[in-house]
Amino acid sequence: MTDPAERARGLGFTTVVAGVRLPFCAMNAAGTAMTADDVRALRRSRTGAIVLMTATVHPFVHPAFRDMQNPGFDKLLPLVRELAAERERPVVASIAGATPEEVGFLAKAFADAGAAAVEATFADRWVETTLAPLESQTILHDVASRLAACGRPTWVKLPERVPMPYRVLVGTLLDAGVRGVVAHNDFHGYEKLMLESPAPIDVIVGGGINSGYDVARAIHKGAKAVQVTGPLRTEGVAIFGRLEREMK
Secondary structure, eight states, rough: OOOHHHHHHHTTOOEETTTTTEESSEOOOOOOOOSSHHHHHTTTTSSSEEEEEESSSSBBBTTTGGGGGGGGGEEEHHHHHHHHHTTSSSSEEOOOOSHHHHHHHHHHHHHTTOOSSEEEEEOOOHHHHTTTSSHHHHHHHHHHHHHTTTTTTTTEEOSSSOSSSSHHHHHHHHHHHEEEEEEEESSSIIIIHHOSSOOOEEEEEEEESHHHHHHHHHTTTTEEEEEEOOOHHTTTTTTHHHHHHHHH
């Protein structure tokens, strides 16, 4: 039987995001693989990458931020090492820090464990409240520099509404060494980012991806890849096979 990655590659659906080659241009979003069984299912699917749950330095159980709950980064490192050794799919570590130092620490820990890329989320209320990475250009540059220093390809996940001009945002990220962003799938998200960006940056589109047409439309407008959330939760990992079929 032909390997799913090889099939996707043969169909021309491969992509490169911030230096990471993906066998398919669609992947899961952080927060959709919350258990070991979820990760195993993704390993058997046609996803372009395996994006892990967002991890913090310490176990997170705050009732006001349920989306951020996780067992702590150290519990995920063995899983990253296992997946990286198998080399079936690129592994993307998703991290959230309350300080620039925490972001740098987490990025380096996952990079050393073998993650192919590190995604730092700025799109969470807890991160906006504590780290506040988009509060100023100075803070953003500090956080992004520490993220990029991990030595692996890095990108940041943006909130639906960004409180600074995209030209400033993108210029600061690129200057710090971050080569990609995850932007919301609407005009005020990635389309406006693409229009206002002062230099090319790799864009992953998140949200509103329900069909192969949605994927193709995002790619046609300049995105390198997409992240799937809602349909993955309702259909399971079969969604990636469906997207591939519809894109033919």
